[in-house]
Amino acid sequence: MKAVDKVRALAENENYRKKLAVCYQCGVCTGGCPVAYVKPEYNPRRMLEAIILGQYDEILSSDLVWLCTSCHSCLERCPQRIEVSELLIELRNLAAESGNIPSLLLERAKRIAETGQSTPISRASVVWREKLNLAPISPANVEEIQRILQATNFPGWTERARNQTNGRRS
């Protein structure tokens, strides 16, 4: 199933349809949104409207879906108890599946697939920890982590595997 069909399936899923049907477009989500406050073209209310109206392509192909900070203000404040920020995570998963992933995020995902950590252990931190009498960082068990990432088709893993294959060919 294509990502756009999946958004349709998500929006038309009984559970979500019930949730979205009660949105009366009051805009509390947008009013409390830290991103919308400084960047008006980011508008969670408008995103909900687009889903309700079936404009799925617009959501998936846009960079805007990646601008949510997951502060969850909208989730806490929605008078209709729509979990907007959680819905946006679902949409980011579908955008990722359709190939819409910001490049720096993909880099971080690859790093996690490579080392198991979001920040690789640096030499500076090793010295610093020693000075503070802190035990050395226990390295992640990369083999176990990669098996999970591989089994779930995690983009950071598949991208890393693709790069390795290309690297060997050239």
Place this chain on the structure above:
Amino acid sequence: MGEEARYAWFPGCWVSNRMPYIEAADRRLLETFGIELVEMKGTSCCPEPYAVLGLGRDAWLGLAGRNLSIAEEMKHDILTPCPGCYNTLKTANATLRNNPTQRQRANRLLSKIGREFKEEIGVEHTVNVLYNKIGLEKIAGAIKYPLSGLRVAVHYGCHLLKPSRVTGIDDPERPMVLDQLVEVTGAASVPYVRKTLCCGGPISSVDEKTSYAIAREKLLKVKQAGADCLIVACPACMIQYDTNQRSVEKMFSETYDVPVLYHTELLSLAMGITMDEIGFLHQVKVDKVLERIHAPKA
């Protein structure tokens, strides 16, 4: 897990690697109150919500479930100083406990590496343990150098509080726990506008300008309130407000000069733990704050 004062310590990637001074402060502090932190072996990134949860929910739940299973083997609740890790591990723990379908999916993944989620432990943040387990009274009794006269702007950040159905720490709109943990040192928590605003950090790698514009809003309000410093409870907020503050100033051609401290650094100093023991390294100078503290400067 009742009265046991021993936790599986999960500092997270950023604290252990980029901000070990937070770990040093927490360790000294918690040891003083008889809490033992046991190292976890072979853990991964919690994993973080932006680059992992945003890209694939199954991978996120699988890795979080794996980290939880390591603590289950140790038979200790997890304690973390990072609200990001707290939020991820607590959310994953609740999902795996309450959603049989998700649990089955995650356990199918975990069985590939000989692991299983068994629903045996809980997840705590340092703020929780200080406030609820140790308690304000005991902390007040340990203050050696009261920080009277110090005016502090308290910043809660998002993931310590929200979604409140998961974190359960405090009221997400009118939180008080961190203010109380600051005021027990003798410092005053000053009122200011936009107290529960997000730091904007998570989107800095996608849209730096928007991310910094959100940070700017907070830094301006803290400056307007005349606070001596900003107190945070999150390493990501620390990076955004301290490490990135000069870049934000440059982007908007403004000067904020707001010193930023992690909440346990402030508490440690008030308890007489020396700067040498914590060894912190901040981008924005904290001298003005230290001058007001009569602790030995080592």
